Amino acid sequence: MLNVGIVGASGYAGGELLRLLLRHPHVQLRCAFSGTYAGKLLGEAFPGLSRYTELRFADMDEGLLTSCDVVFLAQENGKAMHLAPKLLAAGCRVIDISADFRFRDTETYLQWYGQPHACPEWNREAVYGLPELYRAQIEKARLVGNPGCYPTAAILALAPLLKANLVDPSSILVDAKSGASGAGRSKFGLDYHFSELNENVSAYKIAGTHRHTPEIEAVLADVAGLPQLRISFTPHLIPMTRGILATCYAQLRSPQTTKALQELYIEFYKEAPFVVVFTDRLPSTKGTYGSNDCHIGLAVDDRTNRVTVVSAIDNLVKGAAGQAIQNMNLMCHFEETAGLDSGGLWP
Ligand SMILES: NC(=O)C1=CN([C@@H]2O[C@H](COP(=O)(O)OP(=O)(O)OC[C@H]3O[C@@H](n4cnc5c(N)ncnc54)[C@H](OP(=O)(O)O)[C@@H]3O)[C@@H](O)[C@H]2O)C=CC1
Numbered sequence: 266m267l268n269v270g271i272v273g274a275s276g277y278a279g280g281e282l283l284r285l286l287l288r289h290p291h292v293q294l295r296c297a298f299s300g301t302y303a304g305k306l307l308g309e310a311f312p313g314l315s316r317y318t319e320l321r322f323a324d325m326d327e328g329l330l331t332s333c334d335v336v337f338l339a340q341e342n343g344k345a346m347h348l349a350p351k352l353l354a355a356g357c358r359v360i361d362i363s364a365d366f367r368f369r370d371t372e373t374y375l376q377w378y379g380q381p382h383a384c385p386e387w388n389r390e391a392v393y394g395l396p397e398l399y400r401a402q403i404e405k406a407r408l409v410g411n412p413g414c415y416p417t418a419a420i421l422a423l424a425p426l427l428k429a430n431l432v433d434p435s436s437i438l439v440d441a442k443s444g445a446s447g448a449g450r451s452k453f454g455l456d457y458h459f460s461e462l463n464e465n466v467s468a469y470k471i472a473g474t475h476r477h478t479p480e481i482e483a484v485l486a487d488v489a490g491l492p493q494l495r496i497s498f499t500p501h502l503i504p505m506t507r508g509i510l511a512t513c514y515a516q517l518r519s520p521q522t523t524k525a526l527q528e529l530y531i532e533f534y535k536e537a538p539f540v541v542v543f544t545d546r547l548p549s550t551k552g553t554y555g556s557n558d559c560h561i562g563l564a565v566d567d568r569t570n571r572v573t574v575v576s577a578i579d580n581l582v583k584g585a586a587g588q589a590i591q592n593m594n595l596m597c598h599f600e601e602t603a604g605l606d607s608g609g610l611w612p
Pocket residue numbers: 272273274275276277278279298299300301302339340341342362363364412413414446447448449450451452580581584585
């Protein structure tokens with residue numbers, strides 16, 4: 266069995282890691298660190314886990330952590346880059362769910378996250394943990410930067426079009442909606458107050474100001490083989506708990522049919538166990554609720570020669586913890602779907 270530890274285990278991403286890892290066939294959960302919940306049973310933070318474990322949250326113990334084979338870091342941005350080098354030096358494999366190891370370019374990290382990168386040498390070695398694009402690199406990685414939630418949905422929706430050079434990269438718009446759990450458990454503020462959030466939809470950080478904009482741009486540029494690419498990204502907060510729906514638009518370089526593009530997507534994702542391309546309906550968030558799946562649907566508008574691609578994920582599973590476990594499975598040469606093969610809940 267693989268010994269696994271989690272830092273930041275009492276947050277929403279940490280809670281999903283616990284839920285999924287406790288039933289993973291090849292994993293022994295060795296330690297779960299949280300300052301807020303130290304000494305408490307996991308079930309006190311996550312009542313649904315009460316029956317499955319007697320483990321308690323603990324205060325950080327680097328000795329215990331470095332004895333793990335794999336460590337998941339699920340804290341706020343800016344923490345992992347200080348801890349990861351010690352874990353890597355001790356021989357652990359590290360999967361970071363924050364943004365600390367998502368950018369190969371540390372200037373971009375400084376610009377968007379407001380602090381210099383603490384370990385550029387390890388950052389150079391890190392692999393962007395989107396298995397549908399970087400499976401071969403992840404299989405050999407010691408350090409993985411797990412993608413952001415919106416980037417996962419947007420990149421999976423757009424990558425096949427850019428790889429095949431079918432769209433004008435400067436025409437891409439991403440309009441995405443997220444449930445409130447995307448903001449985390451420890452974030453308090455007026456926007457998350459029930460009476461502000463309920464029966465309300467609001468856009469935020471529009472016009473190139475959201476941190477996920479450079480992440481989406483960097484990966485799509487890599488897929489397209491371009492030095493850089495610019496998108497317009499509009500995130501929205503909507504009154505639900507989990508889920509992201511990304512509606513993406515792009516101008517086609519030449520006329521295409523919906524059927525031809527559906528076939529392109531099916532071919533592109535033929536080795537990707539968690540991506541489902543719909544040909545007879547469009548995705549909605551509920552179909553991916555609680556699962557590691559990404560559902561994709563698309564249509565061509567002949568009048569405008571634009572294609573609209575819609576993708577849906579659960580932000581806490583494919584957008585965070587599930588994807589992190591998918592990465593662990595690849596790094597440890599387990600079956601890619603191990604511990605992750607439950608379908609979404611409906612309704
Ligand atoms: N939520 C999401 O959909 C996604 C999140 N991420 C990233 O994952 C990382 C963790 O995010 P997320 O789990 O959402 O963040 P949370 O705010 O839910 O938790 C982060 C940490 O906050 C601390 N904390 C403070 N107060 C509380 C409290 N009342 N209850 C529980 N924990 C508390 C905990 O650490 P401690 O107790 O040790 O102080 C916890 O691990 C971030 O870097 C985020 O950007 C990435 C993709 C998606």
